[in-house]
Amino acid sequence: MHQRKQAGHHLKNAKTRGPSLSSASSFPSAISAQTHPAGTLDTMIGSKHEAMEPAFSIFSAEAKRFPLILTLDQNGIPHRWITWQHAVWYYAKQRIAWETGTEAFTVNGGKCRNTGELSSVTAASIIAIKGKAMAIRGFNQTPPLNNRELFHRDRHVCGYCAGIFSHSKLTRDHIIPYCRNGIDTWMNVVTACRPCNERKGSRLPEEANMQLVYAPYIPNRAEFLILANRRILADQMEFLKLHVAAHSRVHLVS
Numbered sequence: 001m002h003q004r005k006q007a008g009h010h011l012k013n014a015k016t017r018g019p020s021l022s023s024a025s026s027f028p029s030a031i032s033a034q035t036h037p038a039g040t041l042d043t044m045i046g047s048k049h050e051a052m053e054p055a056f057s058i059f060s061a062e063a064k065r066f067p068l069i070l071t072l073d074q075n076g077i078p079h080r081w082i083t084w085q086h087a088v089w090y091y092a093k094q095r096i097a098w099e100t101g102t103e104a105f106t107v108n109g110g111k112c113r114n115t116g117e118l119s120s121v122t123a124a125s126i127i128a129i130k131g132k133a134m135a136i137r138g139f140n141q142t143p144p145l146n147n148r149e150l151f152h153r154d155r156h157v158c159g160y161c162a163g164i165f166s167h168s169k170l171t172r173d174h175i176i177p178y179c180r181n182g183i184d185t186w187m188n189v190v191t192a193c194r195p196c197n198e199r200k201g202s203r204l205p206e207e208a209n210m211q212l213v214y215a216p217y218i219p220n221r222a223e224f225l226i227l228a229n230r231r232i233l234a235d236q237m238e239f240l241k242l243h244v245a246a247h248s249r250v251h252l253v254s
């Protein structure tokens, strides 16, 4: 972590004016354990006793403009995507255990009234967060099933005719049909184009003489993070792929 000329009370200015994010190519990829004076960035974020993490939506307009930061637990297990605002909060709260990645982003705040110096925080593209709470949210939890991530898992390929389609032309097909007690889980769904889905109807693949061209599987958390973010930085992708299961179709994409 690098924090230069912190002037805590200026973060509010930074927030209202919007950040200036720039890639800091000279930023070291290794851990930087530089400490910062107590009570600086804390004061711009709020009370030191504040326990709750702020809610910064990764779906906000600003989050769409800037790359998301990948968080890990202290052991290096991928956890989630956060906005740069949330990353700044972690830095301010001294919750960064270590950082990695080849990219970094500098958020410029306001000018210090007393010294005239500009405040800024440089956040790495991949940061490990201190605390047990991170580790508890297990890596092995089944990620939520959504069409977007499902279609990405299946590379937008119809599971029956092997055609490649855009999102709007695809559907979620239940291998064991919903109406025959098929459940809505990663292992019972594949991506299907509309004509194939309609042709299969409420039949099993073998009943419809429609063989699956690939098998369903449950993406692990690392893969789900890849599927859920279209603007992954190269270093983040490289890191996440190390944690993706060998059978994953993510490895088919360069």
Ligand SMILES: [Zn+2]
Binding pocket: 158, 159, 160, 161, 162, 163, 192, 193, 194, 195, 196, 197
């Ligand atoms: Zn099809």
